[in-house]
Amino acid sequence: MALYREAAHTRQVPRLFAHRRLVGGGDLQIMEWLEPVDADEAAEFHRALAAREPAVAELAEVVWRVHERGRRELHWFAPKLDDNPDNIMRNADGRLVAADLFGADGPRLYAAVVDDPNLVATTIPEPERRFMTEIPLTNTGPWPPDVREAMRKALTTADTTNQP
Incomplete structure (x- = not known):
């Protein structure tokens, strides 16, 4: 949730309308409607993010800041971003957005x-x-x-x- 809140200004993460913690450790997140993108396009976005290319530089700054904080504060925070192509989607405006980049180790x-x-x-x-x-x-x-x-x-x- 920190990613969506802290990177909202980049418009490269989904708009988050609601978030609730669920019994058992799950989360319910209600986001704007998103459509899947081609795996190659998603992989290119992930590559650009990892390289901190200008087109995603602001997002990358937030992603790596949130990731580092997670690694410090949460014992089993994943050591790397989840580069699953399904984590890159397209919103109704046609922009690519990154979702669900963090996970547990x-x-x-x-x-x-x-x-x-x-x-x-x-x-x-x-x-x-x-x-x-x-x-x-x-x-x-x-x-x-x-x-x-x-x-x-x-x-x-x-x-x-x-x-x-």
Whole structure:
């Protein structure tokens, strides 16, 4: 949400009309209507953003500032931007906009659920991670039911252990 708020002046991010945190750690965002763009056009936008080219320089400044802040403040913030072509879309005016450029470092986060569930339990409040084993991420899952159950049990034990 910080990206949409801080980069609104660039007109290279979607207009955000509403944002709500959901139980379990999800977010609901209501944005302006967007259309998909060709993968090559999206890749070019991502390349320009990474190179901080003049056409996206203001946006790039905000993106990298928000990314650095996320890396400092959030334990499992992804080390790089999500360059998925689907994150670049076209608004009704015809402008390209960047959405959903940040994410979690899923492989590291889910490894910590297994290796150090206490760290996860003390870093991410239970209501914000309630459904994390149900998210079928490409790089970190989906997991077989027994693995998901072992993760849930480890976190439940950690939650119980860390209660005052």
